[in-house]
Amino acid sequence: MSQPALILRDVHKCFGEGEHARCALDGVNIEVAPGSVTGLIGPDGAGKTTLMRLCCGLLKLDGGSIQTLGMDVADQPAAVQAAVGYMPQRFGLYEDLSVQENLDLYADLQGVPVQERPARYTRLMEMTKLAPFTSRLAGKLSGGMKQKLGLACALVRPPRLLLLDEPTVGVDPVSRRELWEIVYSQVREAGMNVLLSTAYLDEAERCDQVILLHKGRVLGQASPDRFSQGLKGRTWEVSAQDIRPRRLQADLVKQAGISDAIINGDRVRIITREGFEPDAASLLPGHPGLHVEAVPPRFEDAFIDRLGGAGEGRHATPAIGQVAAGEYPGDPIEVEQLERGFGDFVAVKKVSFSVKRGEIFGLLGANGAGKTTTFRMLCGLLPLSSGRVSVAGHDLRTASAQARSRIGYMAQKFSLYANLTVAQNLEFFSAAYNLRGSHQRGRIQWALQGFELEPYAGTNAGTLPLGYKQRLAFAAALMHEPEILFLDEPTSGVDPLARREFWARTNALAEAGVTVLVTTHFMEEADYCDRLVIMAEGAVLAEGSPHEIRTLARTPENPRPRMEDAFIGLIQSREKAA
Template identity: 55%
Template sequence: MTARDERGPTAFARLTAVTKRFGRAPPALDGIEAIIRGGEITGLVGPDGAGKTTLIRLMTGLMLPEHGTVEVLGHDTRRHPAAIQAAIGYMPQRFGLYEDLSVQENLDLYADLRGLPAEERARTFAELLEFTDLTRFTTRLAGRLSGGMKQKLGLACALMRKPQLLLLDEPGVGVDPISRRELWQMVGRLTEEGIGVVWSTAYLEEAEACDHVLLLNRGRLMFTGPPREMTARVDDRVYRLTGIDGRRRDRLARLLDDEGVIDGVIQGEAIRLVMKPGVTPPRPLQDNESAGRTTAAPPRFEDAFVDMLGGGPGGRSRLAETQRCFVVDDNSPVIEARGLTKRFGDFTAAAEITFDIPRGEIFGLLGPNGAGKSTTFKMLCGLLKPTAGEGRVAGFDLRRDAPEARNRLGYMAQKFSLYGDLSVIQNLNFFAGVYGLSRAKKRERIELMKEIFDFQPILDMSAKDLPLGLKQRLALACAVLHEPEVLFLDEPTSGVDPITRREFWTHINGLVERGVTVLVTTHFMEEAEYCDRISLIYRGRSIALGSPDEMKTRAASENLPDPTMEDAFIALIQASEEAA
């Protein structure tokens, strides 16, 4: 592309040698050169702490670069921030609306803040509510909206005065696949009107849907261009192993220790591998028929991303190696749900939920925002008392013996559940005390967590000030301090990057190999592939129960012969809607 092309009329934002530091830390952004164009979705992609939010805030004029220049819509952010802010829309990473105001009250407030004339409000509100499908919910408090609906309301407020450039900081975090697709469709319609969109994300399947990608890591720009150019870097290096004899988690762990394997993940009953250039799959996979069959697979953006960063964390989990082993001696369930039902007044959040989970299995609860999966999850944790039905954990009835049941499990909440005003070491000490560890055991386990999760440099930092990936590591460390036999994980990797996600699942897979039983909720469909079985919950009821591959088989059709897990999720919910 020529310099003349780059400075054409479609260049809505230009970053030239942009550097930004915070105190004595390494640069949050280091010499960034980038172009943002109108009529396109530009993906701002990278792991936690890569500099994505900093870059977006620089483009809003809310923050200034230390070196270099940021031009937005022809204005320098140093000289004309007000002109930029009047012409852009900005949706921050954290829900920036008022949860104790209704949908309509939030729209009124943002109309005031944006100076929308009174005579334009009725028409604008009607258009935004129709665009976001929120017309039916104008009186509902924002705090009572599902995750997807909150993001739609945030988008409506960002579009209060139609912007030329729309900046979205991780709008897909915590949003189910249906709502995420709806968000993409809405934003796609905006680009057809010539609006430029920046979509920040750690979800790399979202990056594949962008027109252009800026890939950041540790403040540096690693790649800029169409996603397909990035994906092409791993052409002919991606394989799928099927027909696995034995436990696929153990097989994956051993494969990841092979020096020729860059990355590997579980896909239902299969394993997906990315190899180093010029390296074929490990020989046993080719020569030993009982070990499975290896076939070439189409590459994904995520494969190229992990390859560019040097590969995943490997297959070994120190955390699992130090975990006491729970022997899988029979098929008796460790977690049981029998007709679990929860009502809040006239509203039934969960109805007749039934399943059981044997020792050493990963069981997933999937469903759209507001479907009832978190309610089911909390009943089985002993955090909510069921209206009807019964649940048991490790042999303890949740109605009669909830405290005893909770002592057998580790819990990692959907939202950061630790004490933000306490430091890392104070949180570890507090939870070790809550779990009743002896002085010697407490010292031993905390030292181990410090080593495994590399907490030593951040021990005195307040938990609330940690980057998301470190917050999640701390939450997991606190949940496993007492070596629980059951682990409850409520969206444990929401918003974290693929490398951190792989680190988490290396630990989880290793713990399951030691006989730990895991119940997990997730909106990340690639993550759902790690589950042995899944219950898909919709409108408070379980509409499907089975393995990931069984779910995909149910969703297959003539038009969709080889569905992904996300395809299956959407198809099964649509089928349930049609049957209702």
């Protein structure tokens, strides 16, 4: 068992040819210790999926060598695949088959002897808590349950090495916890080796070893503690009585000695530069009443520090003028008893909330909670089954075209024209929003400069780096200075630096009077919102300010609960009630 589960030596893998060639992996050296859970951490496009597919012989190597469980992948791909379990991001569940039929199918495919099956099934169903649902169609399971079933299918015949590609993305916190328990039970009981990738930095702390991957290169490999130890004495939390955390964060991040600042509940967590000692009295000029407390470093701090820190608000944030508020009765966004069904499936159940002018309002929930469906109804992209919505005084589905010019919309996945250049995209959308003449040229210039897109003006939008794609989408949604902005999962799959940049920009917009409605499945992002609703299975579980919602979960043992704790508490109390 002393032999490493995986050895990668100088691994190269490029896609495309000639000038379009893009190297997903560029000289990667890794060793994965046996009997451990190793996390592969990195933003989208870092090369995580490519690495996993190479390890199980699904892709051809361009250079270097990979030894999986002591076998060379290039020489014995079939033997490697027989010993390895791989669960891709979207596991191939057959949605028209029941849970049991899916299990049977994978047991057949893996050649599990029939007499061994009942015991294995019982164990898997017990771990995944899917036993009551064995006859349900896989397509009708919630996102978290699907993911657990996927894992169960990958485990019907316990592999010696399990590769999990982002198993927890978009999954609700309860299911995430359960997935991690399953993974650890397999390592303990069966001595399985696990390599998993994740975009959640807090999950990295649950791994024995962490490999940091960035732009196809390994930035470091160590235990999560080792990573964060380098930051000892540089992480603090700042709180203030009279300033809202969002304001405080925006001011702190501009200070010279501070390399990163994020909102953490009611406080602001900062990483200071080496040798800088934050002093409560002088940290923020004009705000003497700050309280500064040293806190132990987390993995995320180390990750950000390695990437260079967020620093001085160096984000590409364009100047945003105060927006003129339209004349209409009531709040900018009002939702009453909103319902939407697809066949006999109710995706959104009696949802009500309203968003005030200049507020950042969050819709939080796991994938499949009904966030996007609600969102599309608000934007007039989907008819309501029943209820009422009003955006800037109109139902956008029936409103005049003019009413739509008050809103900006940024879809979940990049949805600008991929084979048009950046400038052509901006020209088209500005024309669609009735901008013309010198005003149009001025706004295009504003977008190109403010979002630092000028060097890319002639580049096809589809070939931009991910972070720039998001900037372009953001710019296109802001060309016409909308007073209401809809942002659907803007931070999904984006690296932590780009997420900071995004929130800095959104804050600036809210300061300028823009009403922002944003959906996210990152619980910790809730603290950037003024108010939010938490959704699960199409219904609203709770509504209020982040502070109010976190207070719901406060207990003597956990005096400062995180948003995730609150979410889990809400789900559990709902299940008890049911």
